[in-house]
Amino acid sequence: MSYIGRFAPSPSGPLHFGSLVAALGSYFQAKSQQGQWLVRIEDLDPPREMPGAASLILETLEAYQLHWDGEVVYQSQRHDLYQHQIEYWLQSGQAYYCQCTRKQIKAMGGFYQGTCRDLTLNQPDN
Ligand SMILES: [Zn+2]
Numbered sequence: 429m430s431y432i433g434r435f436a437p438s439p440s441g442p443l444h445f446g447s448l449v450a451a452l453g454s455y456f457q458a459k460s461q462q463g464q465w466l467v468r469i470e471d472l473d474p475p476r477e478m479p480g481a482a483s484l485i486l487e488t489l490e491a492y493q494l495h496w497d498g499e500v501v502y503q504s505q506r507h508d509l510y511q512h513q514i515e516y517w518l519q520s521g522q523a524y525y526c527q528c529t530r531k532q533i534k535a536m537g538g539f540y541q542g543t544c545r546d547l548t549l550n551q552p553d554n
Contacts, residue, residue, distance in 0.1 A: 431463025435489075435496075436503075438470040439481035443488045455494045464497040471504045525549040 433454040437447055458465040467489065469482045486500065501509075517523035526544040533540050 431458055431461035433458025433461075433463055433465045434468060435465070435494075436468040436470050437485050438473070439477045439485060440473075441478045441481050443485045448488070448492065451489060451494055452492070465494075466498060466501070467496040468501040468503060471502055525551060527552075 435451045435454050437443060437451075443451070455465050457463075467486070469485070471477060471482060482502070489496065514523065518525075524545055524547075526540075527547075527549055528540070528543055532543075536543075
């Protein structure tokens, strides 16, 4: 498996010097291992975010020739990514719904024994 380096700035303002140094460090670490370098925007705290900061940060990275691999991930959109993955697993039979409580699993010795695998439970109503 190849090395994956990550840089995850918060878009609270333009990239400051310390963050740039951190970005450089993780970039060169990843590249020295022939790995990938991914960028994830930590945009989970809207009141603290500065409009346009995310694109400003990305422009700064590009200006320093720090080219990320793949798509930039916006943390705020990750819920959708997870949901898509979960749906894929459910549809391909690699995952199933479970109605066990933490307490029940603990009572089984802390190891989930696939109790609900063959029950074909539907998605619970929220
Ligand atoms: Zn279960």
